[in-house]
Amino acid sequence: MTGSCCCMASEKKTSCKVQHGKADCSHLSLKEIPPDLPRNITSLDLSHNRLTQLPPDAFIPYPGLLHLSVTHNSITKIDEGLCKTLVLLRTLNVEHNEVHLLHEKDLSHCTNLTWLNMAFNRLKLKGEPFSALESLTFLDVSKNNLMSARLGSQPQLPNIVTITFSSNTISALKKDDFFFLSHSSFLQVLNLSSLPLKTFEPGCFKPITNIKTVIMDGSNMGTDAISKLCSELSGTAINVLSLQKVNLVTLTNTTFRGLQKSNLTFLDLSGNGMGKIEEGSFQWLPRLENLFLTDNKIKHLTKGTFHGLKNLKKLNLRKSLVNIDDFSFQSLIALETLILVHTTIREITQHTFAGLTSLRDLEMGWCTCASLRNINSTTFVSLAASPLRKLNLTATAISQIGPGSFSILGNLTSLFMDLNFIKQTLTGQEFEGLGQIQEINLSNNRQTVKLSNASFIHMPNLKVLILRRSLVGTLNLNPSPFKPLSNLTILDLSNNNIADIRKDMLEGLVNLKVLKLQHNNLARLWKSAISGGPVLFLGGLQSLSTLVMDYNGLDEIPLKALRGLTKLQELSFNGNLLDNIKDTVFDDLHSLRALHLQKNLITAVRPEVFKSAMTNLSLLVMNKNPFDCTCESILWFVTWLNTTNASVPYLSDQYVCNTPLAYFNHAVMHFDTLSCKDMTPFQTLYILSSTAVITLMVTALLVRFHGWRIQFYWNIMINRTLGFSDARVEEGREFEYDAYVIHAEEDIKWVERRLLPLEDENYTFCLEDRDSVPGMSRLESIVDNMRRSRKILFVVTESLLKDQWCRRFKAHHALHQVIEASRDSVVLVFLQDMHDYKLSHSLFLRRGMLRPRCILHWPVHKERVPAFHQKLCIALGMTNQLQQ
Template sequence: MGIAVLWWCSLSVRLVFACLLCASAGKQCQIQNEMADCSHLKLTQIPSDLPNNITGLDISHNQLRQLGPANLTKYSQLVYLNAGYNTISKLQPELCQNVPLLQVLKLEHNQLYKLPDRVFASCTNLTELNLAYNNIYIKNDPFKSLENLSILDLSHNSLKSANLGLQQQLKNLRELILEKNQITELKKEDFCFLSNTSLDSLHLSSNPLKEFHTGCLHEIGNLFGLILNNVELGENRTRKLCTELSNTAIKNLSLSHVRLSFIGNSTFQGLQRTNLTVLNLSQNSLSVIEDDSFQWLSSLEYLNLKDNNIHLSSRLFYGLSNLRHLNLINSLTGKIEDYSFHWLYNLEYLIMDNNNFPGITANMFTGLNNLKYLSLCNCNINLQKITNKTFSSLANSSLQILNLTKTRISTMESGAFSSLEHLKILDLGVNEISQELRGPEFKGLKNIQVIYLSYNKNVILRSDSFIFIPSLRKLMLRKAGCSNLAISPSPFHPLQNLTLLDISNNNIANIKEDLFQGLHKLDILDLQHNNLARLWKHANPDGPVLFLKDLPNLQILNLKSNGLDEIPVQVFKGLFQLKHLDLGSNNLNLLPAALFDDQTSLKSLNLQKNLITAVEEKVFGPPLKNLRILEMDSNPFDCTCESIAWFADWLNVTQAYIPGLQSQYICNTPPKYHGSLVLHFDSSACKDSAPFRLLFMISTTTVVLLIFIVLIIHFEGWRIAFYWNISVNRILGFKELDRQPEEFDYDAYIIHARQDKNWVSKNLVSLEKNKHFPLRFCSEERDFEAGISELEATIDSIKRSRKIIFIVTEHLLQDPWCKNFKVYLARHQAIEQSRDSIILIFLQDIQDYKLYHALHLRRGMFRSCCILNWPAQKERVSAFRQQLVMALKSHSKVH
C-alpha cells in the first residue's frame, strides 16, 4: 500500500513538472540584435537552446533559484546579464568563469544573503553590479577582484555598516549606492577599502545616520559627490557633516529633506575649504536663514532651495558671487527686500515659480546683470497690470527668457517690456489679458523671437499690433479670443520672419485672402478648432477664400475640427514643401481630383473622423507615395470596386504606419461588407472586370461618336459640303473633261413656265454678276433675235448652250409649249449628242411618277449633282447657288 502511494505521488510530481515545462514552452524568448529577452516566462532555469553568439540575456521576472556557471557555458560572449526579480538565494563561486566578457550583472530583487569570497573572482571585466533589494550580509572581501567596476548598487539590503571590505579595492569605482539600509554611523575605517578610489557619487540617503566619526569621509581617495537625502540631520549634524567634508574634493552635496529648518551663519563654515559647486537644500521646511550664511560657499554655482518657507533679506545671498543657477520654487514668504539678488551678479537662471509675495518692487532684481532666464510662473504677486516700471530693475541685465505664465496679468501698458531689449522669449500664456493690442505694448523688444499669448481672455488684434517686433519668429495665440481677423492690412504683415503661427481654438469664421500674405518663411500654421467651413464653399458670395496661396515654405498645416465639408481643388496649390497635414474631425466626403497633386512630399496625413466613403487613386495617389503616417480611421468607407479597391491594395503593401488599421478601418456599405475591415476587401473581382470595363468604354464612345457624326451630317451636312466645295474650287479651280470641240455661247438655256419668270430673273439671271465664276444664261426675253420665229430661236439657243436647266414646278408640268416642244427638243439633243447636259431644279416637291408622266423624265436618269432642290431656309441659298455653279461647270460627256 505504501509503495502505491509513493508511486502516485511521484506521478503527480512528474505531471506538474511537465505542465510547467509546457507552460514555459508556450512562450519563447525574443531574439533581436544579439540580445535575448527571456523575461516574464516563468522559467526555472536558463534556456539552453538560445544562439551561441548572444551578447545580452534578460531572464528577469522568472522563477530561477540559482545562477550557476554551468548554465552559462554555452553563452561565453555575454556582456549583459539581467537576472533580477527571481528567487535566487545563493551564488556559486566562480560565477563568471564561463562568461569572462561580462560587463553588466543585475541581480536586484532576489533573496541573496551571503556572498562567497570568490564569487566574483572571474568577473574582472564587470563594470556594473546591481545587488539592490536583497538581504546581503558583507563579510571579508567579495568585491576585491572587481578592478574595473564603476557602479555598485547595494541599496535596500539592511546593511548595518558602510564597510564593504578589509583591503584596498575597487579603484575604478565611480558610484556607490548604499541608500535605504540600516547604517547608523560612519566610522573612520568604514571607507578604508576606497582609499585609492575617486568616487563621483556616494549615495547614503534614507539611512538612520546618527553620527559622523572624525575623518570618516577623508579615508576615501577623492569624494566628489555625496547624497544624503531623507536623513534626519538637523542643523547640528549638518554642521558636523560640513566639518567632516572640509578639505575634501566634494563638489556636489545633496541634503534634501533632512529636517534642516534653520541655517546659521556658521552651518556651512566647514565647506569653506572645498570647491563645492552644487548644493541641494530642497524640501527642508526652512524658515530661517541667517544673513551671510552662504558666505563660505564662494565656489557654489547651483543652489536649490525648492519647497521651503524662507524670507529673502538683502544679505541672504552674500558671498555667492559665482552662483549661476538658483531654484526658489515654492520657497518664499513675505516681501522680498530690495537688492536681495544684487550679490548674484553672475546668476544666469532664476526660477521663482509657485510663490506668493506682494509684488515686484523697483529694485527687486537690481544687480542681476548676467541674468538670462527668469521664471515667475504661477506666482501670486499682484501683477494685473504691467507698466514700463515693472521690470525696470532688469534694464541692465541680459535677460533672454521671461516666463510670466499664470500670473493673472490682465493688461499691458505702452512700453511694458521696453527695459528688456535683449529678450528673445516672452511667455504670457494662461493669464487674463483682455485688451486691444495697439503695438506700443511690445515696443523696445528689438531681439524678440517668441511670444506666447495662448489661453487668455480676449486679445484683440489690429493692423499695427505687432508693428514694433519685426524680428518675431514664433507667435502663439491659441484660445486667446482673437476671433476677428478680417482686418486689412493683416496684423501679421509686419512679421516677415515668422516661422510658426498658432491661432487655433479662436472660433474664427471670417478672414481675408491676404491674411498670411508675405509670410514666406512660415513653416507651421495651426488653425484647428475654428469655424472656417464657409470660407471654402463655392456658394460663398465672393467664391472660396484661398488664404493659403502665399505660403510656399509651409511644412505643417493643422485644419482639424473646422466643420469643413467642401474643399476647393486649388486650395493646396503651390504648397510643395508641406510635410504634415491634419484635416481630421471635419465633415469631408467627396474630395476633388488633383486636390493633393502638389503634396508629393507629404509625410503624414490625418483625415480621421470625416465622412469619406471613397479613397481613389486620382485623389490620393500623389500624397500617399512618400507617406510615413496615415490616420484615416473612423470614416464610413464604401467598400466597392470604384470606391475602395485601390486603397485596399495600397493598405496591404504600404510600409507607412497606420494606427488602428486592424480595428478602425471598417466598411459601412454595401451590406455585404458592413462591419468588415477595409484591409480584408477582396479586389480580385475588380481586376477581372477591368478588360470588360475598357471594352464597354470604347464601344460606348464609338457609338456616341457615330451618333454625333450622323446628326452633324443630317443637320449641317449641307454647310460642310458648301464650304468644302468653295475651298476646293478656289484652290484648284474648274476643269471640264472631254470638252467638245465646238464653243458654246451660253452656259445654260433655261426652260421654265411663264409663271416662274420672276423667280428665274431674281435667282438665276442674277448669278451672271458673280466675279469668281462668271456665268451667262440664255433668256428668251433678252437673247432671242428679232424677226426669227420662236421655234427656230429656241432650237438655235439650245444648240449654243452647254447645259439645259429645267425649272420644275407644277406650272411646267402643265405648260403645253414647254412640255411638248422644249422638253422634247432638249431631251432629243442630249440623246443625239451623247451629252449629260440637263440640270433639274425643283422649286416644289414633285413626285417622280408625275415627272415621268408629264415630261418623260426620271430622277434616276441624271447624275446626283445635276438634280437640285430650292431650299426652304434662306441660309441655305448660298449653298444652292454653289451647287448650281458646280453642276454648270461639270463635264457633259456620257461615259
C-alpha cells in the same frame, strides 16, 4: 527559440525574446536557466522569475555573456564558479534577492566585472568579498541592513567610480570605514542617502579625499549633523552635495562653514521644509554655481540671504518663497537663471531684481503676485540692467498689459504669457521695445484678446507666435496684423472660433512653416457658392511644411486652395465634413509625408484625387469615414493599401465599409478587388486554360502510374477483335517454332518459369539444350533451329552480354539471318536495365533497329506480369516482313 526573432504568444509573454544578441527571459516564472538560447548572446535578463540558484554549468552554453540580470528572484548565494564559467562577464545585477553570506571566494574570479548591483538583499560579508574586483567601477549595496560602511579591511576596488550605501542601518561613519577605498583614485560618487546618520567621526572621509559627489538625500540628519558633515568634507575635492529631505529646518550662518575651502559648485537643499535662512548662511560657498531650494517654506529673503554667492549661476526657488525684500538678489552678480515658479511674492518693486546684471532667464510661471495683474512700464524696471533673454509669466493672473511694459527688456527673445486673463485690444504699444523678440506665447487667455492692425508692428524678428484659444473678434483687418512678421515660422491660431478673414491675411509670410487653424469656423470661407468665390488665404506660403485645419466644419476644399504648397509635408483635415473632394486638389503636394483625414464623410478614395498626395506618403490616417465599398469608389484605395509601405494606423478595425449592404460594417481590406473586372473573356479563358492544365496533369499522372494498365486493357480489347498476330497464315506454316530463345546459362530458370508455360497456350519455343537435332554438330543444330523459328528471342542480361558463345556465334548468326532473309524477326526481353552502348558492343543490336513492340522489359511489380505476357504474345505474333 531563435536568435533573430521574438518568441511571443498573444499579449502574454510565454517564452524568451531574443533580438540583437540580447535575450529577455524575464517574467516567465522560470526555475532554472534556459538551456536552448542562441550561443552567441551577450546579454541575458532573468529578472522576475523563481530562480533559487545560479549553477555555473547552466551558463556553459553562453560563453560570450557580458551582461547578466537576475533581479527579483530568490537566489541565496553567488557560486564561486559563476565568473569562472562566464569569464567575459562585465555587469551583474542581483538586486532584490535573498543573498546572505558573501564569501571572498564567491567573487574571486570576477576580475573583469565592471558593474555590480547587490541592493535589496540581506548581505553579511565574510572576509574580503570585493577584493578581487579590480575592474569594478560601480557598486550598489543598498537596502541590505548593513550596519557599517566598512566593506573591507584592506585597500581594494582601485577603479571604483560610484558606490552606493542607501537605505541601510548605518548610523555612524567611523574613521576607518572607508579605508578599503583609500587606493580608489577614480572614486567620484558616494551615495549615503536614506541612512540614519548622526555621527561623523573626525577623519571619516580622509581615505577618500578625492571624492567629488556626496548624496545624503533622505538621511534626516538635522542642522547639527549637517554642520559636522560639512566639517568632515572640508579636506575633500567635493563639488556636488545633495541634501534633499534631511530635516534642515533652519539654515544658520555656520552650517556650511566647514566647506569654506572646498570647491563646491552644486548644492541641493530641496524638500527640507526650511523656514528660515540666516543672513550669511552661504558666505562660505564662494564657488557655488547651482543652488536648489525648491519645496521649502522660506518666508523671507533679505539683502544678506545670498551674501557671498558671487559665482552663483542658477538659483531655483520653486515652491519655496513668500516674500522678497528689495536688493535681496543684489549679491548674485553672476546669476543667469532664476526660477520663482509657484512662489508667492507680495510685490515687485523697482529694486526687487536689482543687481542681477547677468540674468538671462527668469521663470515666474504660476507665481502669485499682485504686481503682475496689471503690468506697466515700471513693473520690470528692476531688470533694466539685466540682459534678460527669456521671461516666463505663465498663469500669473495677468489681466492687463500697459504701453511699454517690456520696453526696458530690449534683449528679450522669448516671452510666455499663456494661461492668463488678458482682456484688451493689442495696439502694439504693449510690445514696444521688443525688437529682438523671437517667440511669444499668449495662448489660453479665455478668448479675450483682440488684435489690431499694429499689434505686432514692433516685433520684426518674431518667429513663433502662439495665440491658441485667446482671440476674440475678427481677423478681417486691412492691413493684416501679421503683415510685419516676415520672419514668422510658426503661427498658431487654433481654438479661436475664427469665421471671417481676408484673402491677404497671411500675405508676406514667406518663411512660415507651421500654420495651425484647427477648431475654428472656416467652412463658409471655402464654399464655392459665396459671393466672390472661396477665400484662398493660403496663397504665397511657399515654405509651409505643416498645415492643420481640423474641426472647421469644412465640407469642401476649393480647387486652388492648396496650390503652390509644394513643400507641404503634413496636412490635417480631421473632424470635418469632407465628402466629394475635387480632382487635382492635392496635385501640388508632391512632398507630402503625413495626411490626416479621419472623422470626415469621405466615401470614395479615387486616384484622380489622391494619387499625387499619396505617392511619397509615410503616414496615412483616414479612419472613421463611411467608405463606399464599390469598384468605382474604393478599388484603387484597396490596391494602394495592399502595396504601400506607409504606416496606416487602425487599418484592421476602423476602416469600415458603410455601403453597399453586402459590405456593411466589413473592413475595407475585405473588399474583393476581383469583382471589379470584366470577367466574361477572362472567365472563358480561365475555364479553358484550367481544363487544359488539369487534363494534362491527370493524363500525365495516369500515364505515369497506370499507363501499363491502359495499354493492357486496350490491347485485350483490340486483340480479342483482331487477334494477337498480324502475320499471314502462310507465314506461320513455314516455321516449326514460334521463337528461338537465346539466353545465358544463369537465366535458364527464368526461361523455364516464365516462357515455357506459354507453350500451353499454343506457342512453341526452341531451346538449344532441349531441341537440338540428333546427329548434328552443335553449330549446325543452332543454325538449323534458327531457320525453323519465326522469331529469335534474346533474354538480355549482363550474363548474356558476357557469354562469349552467345556474343560470337548466336548473336552474329541471328543478325546475319535477319539481314539475309530481310525479316523483322528479333525480339528483345530485358531482365535488367541495359545501356544501348553495351547492347550494340556485345550483340551488334540497337533498340532503334527494332520496332517498339519487339522490345520488352520484365516488370518489377507482380501485378504487371499479365501485361508483359500480353505484350510478348503480340510481339511473337507480329509479321517478320519489314514495314514499307
